[in-house]
Amino acid sequence: MNWSQTIYGEPASKANRRIPTKRGAFIKSKKALEYEKTFAKQVRPPKTPIKGPVEAFIEIAYSSWRSDLDESLILDLLQKHGIYGNDRQIVKRQVLRYPCTDKPYAYIQVSTVSFNGETPKSWRE
Numbered sequence: 035m036n037w038s039q040t041i042y043g044e045p046a047s048k049a050n051r052r053i054p055t056k057r058g059a060f061i062k063s064k065k066a067l068e069y070e071k072t073f074a075k076q077v078r079p080p081k082t083p084i085k086g087p088v089e090a091f092i093e094i095a096y097s098s099w100r101s102d103l104d105e106s107l108i109l110d111l112l113q114k115h116g117i118y119g120n121d122r123q124i125v126k127r128q129v130l131r132y133p134c135t136d137k138p139y140a141y142i143q144v145s146t147v148s149f150n151g152e153t154p155k156s157w158r159e
Contacts, residue, residue, distance in 0.1 A: 035084050036145045037117055043072035044097055044138035047104040066107060073108075079116040086146055088118055089126035093141040095134030103131045108140055117144055 046066035062070075090112075092105045109121045118124075125147055 035080070036143070037080050037084060038141070038143040039076075039078060040139050040141045041073055041076050041108075042137060042139045043069055043076075044101070045069050045094065045104070045107050045140055047102040047107075069107065070111060073111045074115065077111070077115045077117075083116045084118045084123070084144060084146060086123065087125045087149075088123050088144050089128075089147050090124050091128050091143040091145075093130045093132065095132040095137075095139050097133075097135055097138045099133050103129060105129045105140075108142060112142065112144065 044065075046063055046069050090105075090109065092108060094103065094105065094108075105127070109124065112118060113121045
């Protein structure tokens with residue numbers, strides 16, 4: 035099974051997406067919260083989550099070169115919105131970065147993976 039989509043907006047870096055409070059707790063940064071809302075409005079998940087091992091190809095166009103290349107928030111949101119059941123299913127990923135000052139985006143492709151034409155027994159339902 036394959037799923038792909040372009041999500042417009044600039045993802046926050048996971049390393050910079052939590053802000054400490056005075057009580058010692060952490061809250062998500064404004065940028066991360068905004069991207070989560072943007073992602074939720076645009077994503078079109080499959081009817082059922084992709085099962086078994088998957089590979090992820092992600093092309094991120096940031097508004098500048100200053101942003102860290104970090105796909106972690108995107109991977110978490112793919113799980114949250116039912117593209118796959120758990121991001122531990124990812125056995126291979128490729129992430130590319132491009133500068134794009136006009137309209138930042140993330141092109142995301144998730145595909146099932148087979149090993150020598152078979153799904154490993156540990157992944158079978």
